[in-house]
Amino acid sequence: MVFTGDHQRIEQVARPGLPPQAVARIVLDGFDRHYALFRYGAQRAKALFESGDWRGIQQLSSERIEYYDTRVHECTTLLTAALKGSEASPSGASAQQSLTPAQMDFWQTVKTEFVALLAGHRQPECAETFFNSVSCRILHRDYFHNDFLFVRPAIATEYLDSKLPSYRVYYPAGLGLEKSLINMLADFGLAAPFSDLPADARKVARLAIHQLRLAIPGGAGLRLAPDCQIHVLNSLFFRNKGAYAVGRLVNQGTIYPFAIALLRTPSGHIQLDALLHTADDLSTLFSFTRAYFLVDMETPAAYVSFLNALLPRKPKAEIYTTIGLQKQGKTLFYRDFLHHLAHSHDAFDIAPGIHGMVMTVFTLSSYPYVFKLIRDRIAKEGMDHATVRRKYQLVKKHDRVGRMADTWEYSQVALPRARFSDTLLAELRSQVPSLLEESGDTIVLRHVYIERRMTPLNLYLARASDAALETAVKGYGEAIRELAAANIFPGDMLFKNFGVTRLGRVVFYDYDEIQHMTEMNFRRIPPAPNEEAELASEPWYPVGANDVFPEEFRFFLLGDPRVRAAFLKHHADLLEAGWWQACRERAAQGRIEDIFPYDRDRRLHVSNASHSRSSTSALPFPYPSGANHV
Ligand SMILES: Nc1ncnc2c1ncn2[C@@H]1O[C@H](COP(=O)(O)OP(=O)(O)OP(=O)(O)O)[C@@H](O)[C@H]1O
Numbered sequence: 001m002v003f004t005g006d007h008q009r010i011e012q013v014a015r016p017g018l019p020p021q022a023v024a025r026i027v028l029d030g031f032d033r034h035y036a037l038f039r040y041g042a043q044r045a046k047a048l049f050e051s052g053d054w055r056g057i058q059q060l061s062s063e064r065i066e067y068y069d070t071r072v073h074e075c076t077t078l079l080t081a082a083l084k085g086s087e088a089s090p091s092g093a094s095a096q097q098s099l100t101p102a103q104m105d106f107w108q109t110v111k112t113e114f115v116a117l118l119a120g121h122r123q124p125e126c127a128e129t130f131f132n133s134v135s136c137r138i139l140h141r142d143y144f145h146n147d148f149l150f151v152r153p154a155i156a157t158e159y160l161d162s163k164l165p166s167y168r169v170y171y172p173a174g175l176g177l178e179k180s181l182i183n184m185l186a187d188f189g190l191a192a193p194f195s196d197l198p199a200d201a202r203k204v205a206r207l208a209i210h211q212l213r214l215a216i217p218g219g220a221g222l223r224l225a226p227d228c229q230i231h232v233l234n235s236l237f238f239r240n241k242g243a244y245a246v247g248r249l250v251n252q253g254t255i256y257p258f259a260i261a262l263l264r265t266p267s268g269h270i271q272l273d274a275l276l277h278t279a280d281d282l283s284t285l286f287s288f289t290r291a292y293f294l295v296d297m298e299t300p301a302a303y304v305s306f307l308n309a310l311l312p313r314k315p316k317a318e319i320y321t322t323i324g325l326q327k328q329g330k331t332l333f334y335r336d337f338l339h340h341l342a343h344s345h346d347a348f349d350i351a352p353g354i355h356g357m358v359m360t361v362f363t364l365s366s367y368p369y370v371f372k373l374i375r376d377r378i379a380k381e382g383m384d385h386a387t388v389r390r391k392y393q394l395v396k397k398h399d400r401v402g403r404m405a406d407t408w409e410y411s412q413v414a415l416p417r418a419r420f421s422d423t424l425l426a427e428l429r430s431q432v433p434s435l436l437e438e439s440g441d442t443i444v445l446r447h448v449y450i451e452r453r454m455t456p457l458n459l460y461l462a463r464a465s466d467a468a469l470e471t472a473v474k475g476y477g478e479a480i481r482e483l484a485a486a487n488i489f490p491g492d493m494l495f496k497n498f499g500v501t502r503l504g505r506v507v508f509y510d511y512d513e514i515q516h517m518t519e520m521n522f523r524r525i526p527p528a529p530n531e532e533a534e535l536a537s538e539p540w541y542p543v544g545a546n547d548v549f550p551e552e553f554r555f556f557l558l559g560d561p562r563v564r565a566a567f568l569k570h571h572a573d574l575l576e577a578g579w580w581q582a583c584r585e586r587a588a589q590g591r592i593e594d595i596f597p598y599d600r601d602r603r604l605h606v607s608n609a610s611h612s613r614s615s616t617s618a619l620p621f622p623y624p625s626g627a628n629h630v
Contacts, residue, residue: 018086020106024113026082028121030075031130035123037067038324045238045294050192052264054241054592061239061291062397068327072133079134099143107139107148115154122162122299124155129331141412152335157301166234166302167247173228177205184232185245185260185272195269203604204260207275212251225252233306236262237293237323240399242273242596244285244293248310257310259285261598274602280503282311285597288406288452289507291399292324300325321406330408333450340367347421353456354496358388358512360431362424363453372407372449373432383512391511392449401486401595403479405499405509407449414444454499454507461495461563470566475506477571483508484583485593487517489548493557517587521547522580550577 041064048056099107114131118124128150135149146152168187172180181201185194194200232247243262248255259282261274276285286307297303304319311319317336321329344366351361351370357379359372374388395404420428420443428436428443437444457476461469476498483490490497491513498506526541533540553575558564573579586593600606 018082020109021113021117023079023083023110024117026079027075027110027114027131027134028117028127030071030078030134031123031127033074034068034071034130035126037071038064039296039298041067042235042238042294042296042324046190046236046243046296049236049238049243049264050190052266052268055590057238057240057294058399058592061294061399064292064294064324065326065397068130068133072130072137075130075134076137079138098140104143104147107135107143111148111150118155121155122160123301124160125153125157125301126325126328128153128155129328132331133327144412158305160299161302162298164234164298166297166299167231167306168234170230170232171228172230172249173224173226177208177224178202180230181205184230184247185262188236188245190236190243190262190270192264192268192270195265195267195271197272200272200604204272204275208249208256208258208277211277212249212256215254215256216252227252231306233295233303235296237295239291239293241592241594244276246307246310248306255309257282261596272604273596274598274604276598276602279311279313281598281602283314283503284402284505286311286314286319286322287402287501287505287597288318288321289400289402289404289501289505290322290597292322292326295323297323300328321408326408330410333408334410337367337369341416341419345419347424348415348419349421349424350427351453353459356510358383358510360427362428364419368453369450370453371445372451373428373435373445373447375431376434377431380512388512391514394514395511398488399486401482401488402505402597403482403486403508404488404511405451405454405507407451409447409449410445411447412444413448414442417441417443451509452501454501454509456496457498457500457506458495460500461560466562469562470569471504472500472506473563473566474570475500475504477567477574479506479508480571480574481583482595484517484580485586485595487587489515489517489520491515493553495557515546517580517584519546520580520584522577522584523547523549524577525549525551548580550575550580 041060044060045057048054048060111131114128118127121127132149136144139148143149144151168184170180170184175183178198178201181204182197185197185201228249228251230247230249232245237244237246237259241263245260245262247259248257250256256277257279259276260272261276263271263273265271276282295303300320300323303323304316307319307323308314308316315332315336317329317332319329320326320332344364346364346366348362348364348371351363353361355361356375358375360375361370361372363370374385378384378388392407392409396407396409398404400406417425417438418441435446435448437446457472460472464472476495479498480490480493490508490510492510497510498508501507521544525539528534528540554564558567567574596603
């Protein structure tokens with residue numbers, strides 16, 4: 001539903017006495033417009049994939065992040081104008097003021113009417129969230145409870161689906177696995193030819209049978225059981241240069257989740273690139289460290305419920321987020337979090353690790369997230385709140401390539417004071433007083449970033465065995481390479497700014513100093529004119545604001561002999577300006593590198609030869625042999 005013509009409707013409804021139902025209608029129209037544009041984005045992603053317009057996909061993903069706030073703003077403005085002068089308008093007096101009993105009645109009725117309008121709606125949970133966003137901009141915080149907002153959902157989404165069901169079914173026991181796969185992939189109706197779908201489907205079928213044999217005790221004589229079926233979500237999942245068919249195979253009552261990665265070759269053909277089937281494969285694909293997918297869904301709840309069965313460890317909040325509905329993700333996160341608080345009694349405390357100069361970070365041991373507040377006084381030259389927020393927003397909109405954690409930004413988060421440790425409370429009062437509001441038993445955080453908790457890499461390395469340390473240092477170098485390939489220079493590459501995830505991936509989380517690679521100037525240190533110059537505290541050469549001397553990395557990164565040995569074994573070239581210059585050059589040419597969320601050995605068309613050192617030139621960007629990701 002679009003807003004064209006709505007101004008006329010507002011005039012009709014903007015007379016004093018605008019009924020609650022009309023207010024509810026304006027909000028729902030606002031949401032419907034948002035969701036129509038959201039779906040249109042996903043439909044465009046398909047066309048962009050088909051034509052290989054990678055820059056277009058990147059731009060779309062980035063722009064889509066703003067859609068929601070823009071629509072909420074638009075709807076709030078519309079509503080405020082429509083309510084102007086009416087008795088219901090809290091802003092008529094002041095949004096800070098208490099509502100009169102009549103106004104309370106009015107706004108409660110708006111909520112009831114909104115629920116009535118949601119009968120038969122396919123995205124009721126997202127519409128409720130939109131209603132909350134608009135209402136929060138109109139009502140005072142005192143009214144942020146279930147009488148006026150959807151603190152709890154009103155409409156159940158279990159078993160909700162579209163007229164056209166969200167997933168399709170194929171029966172390999174009759175048709176054969178290979179043929180079923182061919183039909184399944186052809187049914188996506190991509191407007192680009194497959195290079196050789198039967199041959200690719202054969203490869204995938206063989207791999208699938210092999211995996212089934214491994215999974216089933218005595219599976220050597222595997223037969224597809226009569227109940228064998230493939231369920232595949234109707235829409236492809238698009239992100240960067242990849243498209244993914246996401247589904248599950250059911251055989252003898254057991255569910256085997258899978259995703260098939262599709263790529264477009266430079267000649268414009270579609271190729272199956274990988275079969276992803278383990279729990280870790282799917283966790284990596286749907287990780288919080290990657291950009292959100294573009295998926296055309298009429299009923300997102302049906303997609304989330306399907307995905308939830310494939311990814312049982314992943315909270316629904318994160319699933320909504322990975323499919324681009326990050327506001328719904330935020331709502332669910334907050335509900336889960338309040339529920340967890342009500343069912344736990346441990347205390348918030350300062351996060352383990354080295355304290356940041358920019359952020360005060362705290363956590364709750366029983367909950368796997370950290371809370372980050374920007375310090376009032378930042379002990380870094382030229383750094384202020386606006387810059388920090390800008391950098392975090394940059395990361396939100398950038399492709400995070402599996403190497404940067406996603407953050408959720410919240411304002412006005414009310415938490416029980418009794419749950420804060422004394423040390424943390426003292427730290428917050430001294431470091432972030434402007435973000436803290438203490439009233440009675442509650443502490444309100446005016447602005448906070450919430451992010452998945454990881455083990456800080458410096459702590460991890462300090463207690464790692466030799467083997468684990470080598471793996472982590474290798475992962476650290478790979479993270480730097482992949483960030484650089486995605487045009488991100490981390491700025492501060494100290495180990496304390498990286499974390500290790502549950503799956504052992506090394507991920508960057510300190511964004512205040514990041515810059516684009518293309519803004520940097522990577523230089524070699526010129527030879528010293530004499531010995532005194534070398535010993536002097538000041539460099540003997542001029543240094544520009546964005547000059548970086550990779551030779552110097554060894555001085556602040558490689559003090560520990562174990563770390564040094566591992567780093568030099570895998571990533572010695574990162575200490576050379578030449579590597580960085582080449583990478584910067586590629587970014588400057590506007591190249592979008594291939595960084596896929598699965599290991600090279602999963603690729604169906606990568607021959608063994610390309611795993612050897614001699615073939616590194618075939619790799620898409622300066623990369624050492626043995627690297628996991630291309
Ligand atoms: N996602 C996370 N998981 C676990 N610990 C974290 C996380 N984010 C931050 N921390 C902890 O908080 C510390 C400070 O966080 P962060 O690096 O974001 O702050 P900063 O002020 O920007 O740091 P710097 O002074 O390096 O700029 C980290 O060194 C780490 O110990």
